[in-house]
Amino acid sequence: MNLSDKIRNIPDFPKEGILFKDITPLLRDKEALKEAIEKMADMFRDYDIDYVVGIEARGFLVGTPLAIELDKGFIPIRKPGKLPHKVLKKSYELEYGKNEIEIHKDAVNKGDKILLVDDLLATGGTTLAATEMVEELGGEVVGCAFLLELDALDGREVLKDYEVKSLLIE
Numbered sequence: 001m002n003l004s005d006k007i008r009n010i011p012d013f014p015k016e017g018i019l020f021k022d023i024t025p026l027l028r029d030k031e032a033l034k035e036a037i038e039k040m041a042d043m044f045r046d047y048d049i050d051y052v053v054g055i056e057a058r059g060f061l062v063g064t065p066l067a068i069e070l071d072k073g074f075i076p077i078r079k080p081g082k083l084p085h086k087v088l089k090k091s092y093e094l095e096y097g098k099n100e101i102e103i104h105k106d107a108v109n110k111g112d113k114i115l116l117v118d119d120l121l122a123t124g125g126t127t128l129a130a131t132e133m134v135e136e137l138g139g140e141v142v143g144c145a146f147l148l149e150l151d152a153l154d155g156r157e158v159l160k161d162y163e164v165k166s167l168l169i170e
């Protein structure tokens with residue numbers, strides 16, 4: 001199946017000048033969803049991983065099934081004010097604005113090997129902030145997995161210190 005056909009381009013969303021990559025058609029198609037998650041898992045099956053960390057919101061949509069497929073637990077990084085226990089907070093720049101993310105301080109322990117997951121690698125700002133949080137808690141980022149990478153935005157350069165793998169590259 002051509003999974004790229006299942007990702008829809010929406011111009012000027014959420015702001016003028018942004019071409020939004022809508023993954024909902026892929027999620028809605030049971031075969032596309034299964035194939036995408038299995039293939040993302042294949043990219044990291046041989047890696048020594050303790051936990052999958054996914055970034056709210058779209059990182060949850062691919063991250064949790066990916067964790068199940070890799071037989072690992074899942075750790076959420078959330079938008080501010082959503083996690084109930086003690087949190088570590090990080091601010092970062094987004095293609096269309098500023099954002100903050102949080103992780104529970106006790107979610108990652110020293111030496112934990114972490115696979116970071118998100119749906120999209122654009123500027124890399126979100127994932128870089130996530131790597132910094134994981135490392136601040138003593139974790140080791142063994143890789144970053146994406147469903148889709150936008151090559152022109154050079155997120156891979158921002159994440160050059162990490163093993164970055166994307167299922168689809170545009």
Ligand code: PRP
Nearest residue numbers: 056057058095120121122123124125126
């Ligand atoms: C989008 C996308 C990635 C991030 C990629 O999330 O899901 O998380 O932007 O951009 P970057 O590489 O430039 O950081 P967004 O914050 O829009 O929110 P959502 O996942 O909650 O929809």
Ligand code: MG
Nearest residue numbers: 056057058059
């Ligand atoms: Mg996101």
